[in-house]
Amino acid sequence: MTLPSWQNEKFGGKIRAALWLETEVGEGNTFTKAELRKAFPESAQIDRRLRDLRDHGWRIDTSRDDPALKQQEQRYVTKGAEVWLPGQAKVAKHKSSLSAAQRAKVWQNDNFLCRTCGIGAGEPYGDNGDVLSQLNIARRKVVLADGTVDHQMVTECRRCGTRGEREIDLGVLLGQVAGLSALEKEVLAGWIEADQRTQGTLEKLWGHYRTLPVESREAVRQATSGEDK
Ligand SMILES: [Zn+2]
Structure with missing residues (x-):
């Protein structure tokens, strides 16, 4: 299927940003804010419209999510809902952006520790000069005992967050505990x-x-x- 043109001005900023990522950047590739602004010189809010795509399952990493990226770079990681299709733009599958209060609650529940490596907030890793840890929140895919899939929030440091997606099979784990x-x-x-x-x-x-x-x-x-x- 051919995509509509990202330059078509009958679409809103979010849809045009999505089409621009698909046609000009491509999954897995990086782009800079300057390139984005150059493509949409008339849209002052284009950064924000691009971020809105995350609510539709689009994954766009910044240097906060991926230390391999330079500060001005972002990576278009995976495509989400095809927001240019009728009806698709309204169906936000899941909100990936949490409020400050929601983030604080996840951290509190996790004792302010990265649940993957155990490091606390702002602590040195000890193996890499004076790099200090920074706690983020990951959405973890959990396969429940009945086979349904849930997404649960967990505290994870920036470094562990770059080491690929983890998936939990809670049914298998509970079976092992029962044994x-x-x-x-x-x-x-x-x-x-x-x-x-x-x-x-x-x-x-x-x-x-x-x-x-x-x-x-x-x-x-x-x-x-x-x-x-
Ligand atoms: Zn960690």
Whole structure:
């Protein structure tokens, strides 16, 4: 199907910006604000119209989303709804832009930690000079136990956010939890409660066991295998 021309002035700024991305930039390629403004010299709000496309599932990354981009660059990552078709422009599939209050709530729920690597806000990574972490929010695709797909918000640092999309199969995960022994469940519940991996009974026992003289180690070995002394 041939696309309408992005230069057709009967369309609004959002639709023209979408068509411009498709015909002049192309998925996966970068463009600059200067190029965008040059294409639409008469539209003072063209930056905003371009951002509006995100509400229709269009993914356009800035240097905030992708550190590989220079500050003035943006990348047209993936196409969303074909807003130039009748009816399509009104159907916002999901709003990807969160209000400040919504963002704060996600961060608070996540203890202000990147849920992927565990770094806090504004902390040095320690392996790359003085790069400090910056917390963002990712929309995570979650396949629920009944097979339906949900999108849930999670705190993620900028660096982890550039390492590809993650997908969660909650059904598989819950199945694995259900298969744990009572002791394993108790240990896991303790970590979940503390939101960190604390030393549980098993690790403490192992720590003790390793320090024992051989005769005592043997006694513990027999106790675990159920052999009589
Ligand atoms: Zn991270």
